[in-house]
Structure formats: structure tokens, C-alpha cells
Amino acid sequence: MEEWNFPPKYSNDYFPEPASPYWFRDRETMDPEKRDELIVARIRDVMAYAYDHSPFYQRKWDKAGIKANDIRTLADFEEVPVVTKQELRDSQAKNPPFGDYLCCPESDIHHIHGTSGTTGRPTAFGISRRDWETIANNHARIMWGMGLRPGDTVFVAAILSLYMGSWGALIGAERLGCKAFPFGAGAPGMTARAVTWLGMMKPAGFYSTPSYALRLAEVAREEGVDPREFGIKVLFFSGEPGGSIPSIRDKIQDIYGAKVVDCGTMAELTPWMHASGSADTEGMLLWQDIVYTEVADPNSNRRVPYGEQGTPIYTHLERTSQPMIRMVSGDLTHWVMEDNPCGRTYPRLPKGIYGRIDDMFQIRGENVYPSAIAEVLEGLAGYGGEHRIIISRGGSMDELAVQAEFNGEIARQGPDAVRALGEKVEAELSRVLGVRALVVMVDPDTFPRTDFKAQRVVDDRDLYQSLNQKRGG
Ligand code: 8LQ
The missing domain is CATH 3.40.50.12780 (ANL, N-terminal domain)
Incomplete structure (x- = not known):
């Protein structure tokens, strides 16, 4: 047959x-x-x-x-x-x-x-x-x-x-x-x-x-x-x-x-x-x-x-x-x-x-896909499992911020470990995407989980600016 x-x-x-x-x-x-x-x-x-x-x-x-x-x-x-x-x-x-x-x-x-x-x-x-x-x-x-x-x-x-x-x-x-x-x-x-x-x-x-x-x-x-x-x-x-x-x-x-x-x-x-x-x-x-x-x-x-x-x-x-x-x-x-x-x-x-x-965005001439950011984060030990991608227009250029959770192990190790992980995320994202992202590490379980398809991109200029100020940027 x-x-x-x-x-x-x-x-x-x-x-x-x-x-x-x-x-x-x-x-x-x-x-x-x-x-x-x-x-x-x-x-x-x-x-x-x-x-x-x-x-x-x-x-x-x-x-x-x-x-x-x-x-x-x-x-x-x-x-x-x-x-x-x-x-x-x-x-x-x-x-x-x-x-x-x-x-x-x-x-x-x-x-x-x-x-x-x-x-x-x-x-x-x-x-x-x-x-x-x-x-x-x-x-x-x-x-x-x-x-x-x-x-x-x-x-x-x-x-x-x-x-x-x-x-x-x-x-x-x-x-x-x-x-x-x-x-x-x-x-x-x-x-x-x-x-x-x-x-x-x-x-x-x-x-x-x-x-x-x-x-x-x-x-x-x-x-x-x-x-x-x-x-x-x-x-x-x-x-x-x-x-x-x-x-x-x-x-x-x-x-x-x-x-x-x-x-x-x-x-x-x-x-x-x-x-x-x-x-x-x-x-x-x-x-x-x-x-x-x-x-x-x-x-x-x-x-x-x-x-x-x-x-x-x-x-x-x-x-x-x-x-x-x-x-x-x-x-x-x-x-x-x-x-x-x-x-x-x-x-x-x-x-x-x-x-x-539609979900692809351009940061300083580079095409960035949300899935490429997920790929980087999932490959790093210490990542807590969820993140958000914030795209904003700072001045005349689009800017990218990533809020990424750290896991319980990093939380136990304390603020130095959190900072070190943040630097690693920033370096890896910049190496893979070819553009710098503002990275903000957040506590484990900050973001809700999904039982279906993940929705992680936030197109929000105000949020970018407040995060940038928080980081002293
Ligand atoms: N999409 C669906 N499957 C994908 C995959 N394996 N990798 C990357 N993106 C994928 C009923 C099936 O699950 C297919 C489905 O999800 O259908 P939908 O709900 O009509 O959504 C279609 C979109 O999901 C596609 O266009 C892809 O963007 C994504």
C-alpha cells in the first residue's frame, strides 16, 4: 500500500x-x-x-x-x-x-x-x-x-x-x-x-x-x-x-x-x-x-x-x-x-x-531574532529559564535590552555571581548577535511561564529608558 x-x-x-x-x-x-x-x-x-x-x-x-x-x-x-x-x-x-x-x-x-x-x-x-x-x-x-x-x-x-x-x-x-x-x-x-x-x-x-x-x-x-x-x-x-x-x-x-x-x-x-x-x-x-x-x-x-x-x-x-x-x-x-x-x-x-x-528586529544594521537570544541564554549555566527582550528607540537608533533570570544556584552565591553572569550574558550576546545589548539580571521566577508558546518580546521605549537609568546608563 x-x-x-x-x-x-x-x-x-x-x-x-x-x-x-x-x-x-x-x-x-x-x-x-x-x-x-x-x-x-x-x-x-x-x-x-x-x-x-x-x-x-x-x-x-x-x-x-x-x-x-x-x-x-x-x-x-x-x-x-x-x-x-x-x-x-x-x-x-x-x-x-x-x-x-x-x-x-x-x-x-x-x-x-x-x-x-x-x-x-x-x-x-x-x-x-x-x-x-x-x-x-x-x-x-x-x-x-x-x-x-x-x-x-x-x-x-x-x-x-x-x-x-x-x-x-x-x-x-x-x-x-x-x-x-x-x-x-x-x-x-x-x-x-x-x-x-x-x-x-x-x-x-x-x-x-x-x-x-x-x-x-x-x-x-x-x-x-x-x-x-x-x-x-x-x-x-x-x-x-x-x-x-x-x-x-x-x-x-x-x-x-x-x-x-x-x-x-x-x-x-x-x-x-x-x-x-x-x-x-x-x-x-x-x-x-x-x-x-x-x-x-x-x-x-x-x-x-x-x-x-x-x-x-x-x-x-x-x-x-x-x-x-x-x-x-x-x-x-x-x-x-x-x-x-x-x-x-x-x-x-x-x-x-x-x-x-515580523518578529525580527534590526539593531544598528544587524538582524536579530528572538530565538537567537534564547539560544545564547539557554547555553549559559546559571540562566534561570525565562527572559524578556525589550526593543526601544533611544534617540534615532533602536536599542536592545534583555532582562534575564538567574537561577537559584547563582542566587545562593550572591551579588558577585549575579554580576559576573550578567557580564557573561552581555559578552555572549554581543559575540553572537554582533550588537551590544543592555543586560539586566533578575531574580529566579520573575516572569510567568507558559503552557503554550512563549511570548518574550516587548516593544517599549519607556521601559528601556527606565532600565537604562537604573543601570546608570
Ligand atoms: N512555528 C510552528 N512550529 C514551529 C517550529 N517547529 N519551529 C519554529 N516555529 C514554529 C499546529 C502546529 O503546532 C504548527 C503551529 O504552531 O501552527 P500555528 O499555531 O498556525 O502557528 C504557526 C507559526 O508557529 C509558524 O508560522 C511559526 O512561526 C511557528
Whole structure:
């Protein structure tokens, strides 16, 4: 059972040979040029389907003068206009609730999920039963690649609500024949209860955001529990940078005595695990036969060569309810094409997705990503686990301040140790970022922890000035 067609046909009782590292050996290890030819054929299929079923794509492509049959190469596909989040919101405002890019009858919708909508109108995802099964099969396949197997317990530690992250992990685990444990997250006291349940169930697989795995480890220690006692083998993360940032990944691997796998792109692009590491390959592989990913120049929306940086543009090759065709992410990454230790012949994002273009800021001509600051801090002994990044405009130039917690050990050692750590943080940040930051060390547990994605950037001129005065600047 290893077909590759559009629309996809999955058999829900298929499993690979137990000894195989691959779920679909051919699709995962084929010659990349051969795969690219097949991707072009799939792109034509999905475009023809979307054109027939959706006024949204009809309008967009008629205006651009593009037809599915024009696409003969991956370069031709770069002519197809990108889809933005704003267009999806507009389409849903005019054609509520699912937008005129819904390509199946509304009666086929099996699950509704959505974006959190913290900035403006939320976007609704209408997912057909067929797509739900496709997602489950894709995720089971990728989770097999992470080393999870039927019978393993998989603990899902993210909120089971609108968010597709938790549901995607859950249905992948179910299809893989695992003991799926939808523990959730987000209710008061739930993290302490997670510590108890993890100790009882000893899951092989654990899913959350990287921030929450760090938070959970702090709570475990407060409860006198060593996170290694949970017996977790694989922690797989999505939602934010971390799983491919060496200092954070290594710290979490060390705390839990388990392997970290980075995955996840965007909820709209579910099966969002289509960018995911594997048991033997770090960073993220682009599982191009599920969702075709281009890393592109954000101005031209054309692919950059391997080895270069750009923004991912995603195209569903297997979804039929709300297929995204050239959806632009606004994230940043760089991609490479090398031999992968696991033998899969996909391109790879060695440093994962570093962050969003919107979240990048410029300090005296240098591009600074919040994730680079997290990377430096997590690599320093004595860091207390949370920080805030304050960006301000002092005079005509942007300025950067970082408030970083020190840990209990440094607190016990006293003010000299705190000062020494502050100097070290300042020196490391300046070495890595190429710009000086005003560093203020703060007590352990100053900042609230998150059970979801961390929010650390504060754009605040007044706060910068008061901190600068406090430091005597
Ligand atoms: N984002 C998501 N996963 C990321 C990762 N592994 N590394 C860096 N940034 C990542 C449902 C899945 O968890 C994916 C998800 O979080 O979807 P959302 O909620 O739509 O958020 C998408 C954004 O999260 C991406 O654009 C990345 O900036 C980030």
C-alpha cells in the first residue's frame, strides 16, 4: 500500500514491516529528481481540483492568467501567486464561515478548528472526514520515522481546543496504534498533575511546545521528581523555535534523557508534521510528497538556492477540503540538500524555523531574532529559564535590552555571581548577535511561564529608558 495519488487513498490498517525505518520506503527514499517530477504532476492535480471547486482559486488564477495545465516544472509553479493569511480572513468574512476556498460540500466537514484570533478575525478550519484520515495517516507515518511504534503510549500536553497541534499529534498516535493520551494543558494545576500522570504512564512519546517541556521540568523538580523517571523516549515539539536550537534541544534532551524531534509549520498546513526531523536526522526534513515546500525570497516568492535563507511557501499535495496552494508563511529558515543520516532524500532545515520575519528586529544594521537570544541564554549555566527582550528607540537608533533570570544556584552565591553572569550574558550576546545589548539580571521566577508558546518580546521605549537609568546608563 504505497500509492501516491491525488486525492490520496489510504488504508487504515496498513503498517510497514516492523523492522523498516520507513513507513513508505519508496516515497521517502526516492531519487529527488524523480520525486520532483511526481510533485509537478501532483501540483497539476491539486490545482485542477481547487480550480474546479473553489471560486477563490478561480479568481486568483484567472487574474494571473494561470492554469493547472501550464505547470510543467517546479519553476513554472513559482509563477502561481501566493496565498496570504489576510486573503483567507477576507474570504471567510465575505463567505462565512469557511470561505470560498472550501473545496468540499460543507456537509462533509468532520472537524472544526481554527486560529486563536488574538490579532483580528480568527480563521476557521473546516476539515473533511477524508482529510482527517489523510492527516492521521501522514502523521502516523512521520511519527513512525521518529521511532514511535504501535503500542507505545503518546502523551499529548497541549490544549485540546481550537489548536490543531494537539489534535494532529493525537490522531497520528491513534492511527499508529499507540495508546493515545490526550492529557491536554492550560487548566490551573494541570502541570503538577501532568507530573503525576507521566510518572504513572511512562509514555514513550511526549508532545508539547519546547517552552512547555522546560516548564514541566521545573514543576517536576519542585515536586521532587527527576524528569528522567518518566521514561520518555521521544519528545516531539511544534509551535515555536526550540527543537532545532542546539542549546535548547540539548538541554531538554539532557533533562529528560530522551530524543527531541522538531516539527511543525502552520495550522493551515495540517498535516503540520510535514516538516519534521526523524529518529536519526536533526533539524527538519521537508516531507515534500505530503506538502511541497519552497524556501523563497520574500520579495519575489521564488525559490532561493539550497544553502540560502528565505521564507517557506507551502502547497498541500493531499488535502481536499481547504487545500493551501502556495501559502506564504512569513517565517524564516534556510534549507540544504545533503545526504541525511536516516536515508530519506528530502531537503532539510538544519536550524529548523528560526522565527517570523515580523518578529525580527534590526539593531544598528544587524538582524536579530528572538530565538537567537534564547539560544545564547539557554547555553549559559546559571540562566534561570525565562527572559524578556525589550526593543526601544533611544534617540534615532533602536536599542536592545534583555532582562534575564538567574537561577537559584547563582542566587545562593550572591551579588558577585549575579554580576559576573550578567557580564557573561552581555559578552555572549554581543559575540553572537554582533550588537551590544543592555543586560539586566533578575531574580529566579520573575516572569510567568507558559503552557503554550512563549511570548518574550516587548516593544517599549519607556521601559528601556527606565532600565537604562537604573543601570546608570
Ligand atoms: N512555528 C510552528 N512550529 C514551529 C517550529 N517547529 N519551529 C519554529 N516555529 C514554529 C499546529 C502546529 O503546532 C504548527 C503551529 O504552531 O501552527 P500555528 O499555531 O498556525 O502557528 C504557526 C507559526 O508557529 C509558524 O508560522 C511559526 O512561526 C511557528
